[in-house]
Amino acid sequence: MxxxxxxxxxxxxxxxxxxxxxxxxxxxxxxxxxxxxxxxxxxxxxxxxxxxxxxxxxxxxxxxxxxxxxxxxxxxxxxxxxxxxxxxxxxxxxxPLVHKAHAAARALAAAGCRVVVIGRRDHVEVRGLTEDLERPIVVSDVDDVASWPDRRLGVVCQTTTQVAFAERIVAAIRAANPAAEVHVADTICSPTKARIAAIDALLPRIDALVVVGGRDSNNTRQLVERARRGGVPTLHATGPDDVAAGWFAGCRVVGLTAGTSTPDGVIAAVYARLEAIGAGAG
Ligand code: SF4
The missing domain is CATH 3.40.50.11270 (Rossmann fold)
Known part of the structure; x- marks a missing residue:
């Protein structure tokens, strides 16, 4: 393997x-x-x-x-x-990239926009982004998009949002608010974008994917969802104990990635476990 x-x-x-x-x-x-x-x-x-x-x-x-x-x-x-x-x-x-998102939200508010934050409502970063704003709107899903009475809307994202998801939400906001000026600040951080690009490059080359990261990690879950939407069987592992040999039956090539909060040692341990499974598979 x-x-x-x-x-x-x-x-x-x-x-x-x-x-x-x-x-x-x-x-x-x-x-x-x-x-x-x-x-x-x-x-x-x-x-x-x-x-x-x-x-x-x-x-x-x-x-x-x-x-x-x-x-x-x-x-x-x-x-x-x-x-x-x-x-x-x-x-x-x-x-610094969270500071940048705060500055973007402040600038949009100063320009007269009601700020819309795309992100998880219960996430600490989103709370930090919204608490200083007047009447902020948080959109966690396309169902949260509504027709708002404001003439100017300013959109920022939680830094770990997937670009494609943000684009879908922005399109829905524009469609639901055709009379409003919708300004968008790109606050998705570069490491998040780079990890998504890397997974996209990997998906066509693998039979299955292992994503290493905590169950509560936003970006880890997004990596898992992206791979599954791409049709690749994906295992979300918090560590080597979640990686069982039987799951890889018939797999010739397995991809490995990890969320932005996963320590190097945990990734290395999962890699070693995959190597052992591969050796066992002959
Ligand atoms: S994911 Fe990492 S680089 Fe991106 S904003 Fe959060 S802490 Fe910064």
Whole structure:
């Protein structure tokens, strides 16, 4: 069984930088991670083991520790000010590409647009994007698109949105609001685009695909959905234990990719498991 790795996969620079910031912290017990740093259970377990505190994404209580770390997903200015006002030392690891999405939303609002955010309503990044805006609209699916009374609409995306999905939503918004000016800012991040392009290049060459990543990881799930829509049997594995030999019966070429929050070690372990299955298959 041949294993083909996607050209681009795994942790993006935003998550790597956030983890590097954590590594530089001398007293983890003094720091609360505000929300989920990455949607990956292995990474979260490791942070707990090292003594970091974590507050749930929905929490609006002020953490007890003297320092609070804002994750790569970012928060609203309102939330950042709330933490400063409570006297917390804020360690900000917001990804620069999330900052860029915030700036795009602010610019559209300043230009008189009602801002429409394409993304998961319950996701911490979307909450950060919308909390500073007046009457924002969140569209998670095409069914959320409606005819709105606004003359100017400004569309931004959660950074991990698939381009094709965003295009479908924007087309639906234009169709439902023919009299409105619809302005679109491209806020989908480059690592997300690169991983999708890599999977598209892989799909015609493989019999099956393994996508490694946490069950709650937005971009991991999108990779799985994309491959399945492309007609390729796809296994979503959180680690090597999810990879069973029987699933690959009859497969000659298997592709491997991973979401942006998946640690290198987990990808390597899944790769090793696939190699063992391949060797067993002779
Ligand atoms: S997925 Fe994109 S926006 Fe999010 S942390 Fe990674 S690079 Fe930044």
């Amino acid at each position: 041949l294993i083909l790795r996607a050209d681009e996969m795994g942790m993006c620079f935003g998550v790597r930088d956030a983890l590097a910031a954590l590594d530089a912290i001398e007293v983890p017990a003094d720091v609360t991670i505000h929300g989920e740093l990455v949607h990956n259970p292995d990474v979260l377990r490791d942070l707990d083991r090292r003594g970091f505190r974590r507050s749930p994404e929905q929490a609006r209580t002020v953490p007890a520790t003297p320092s609070v770390l804002i994750t790569a997903h970012g928060v609203s200015d309102r939330e950042r000010q709330r933490l400063h006002a409570a006297g917390k030392r804020v360690i900000d690891t917001t990804c």
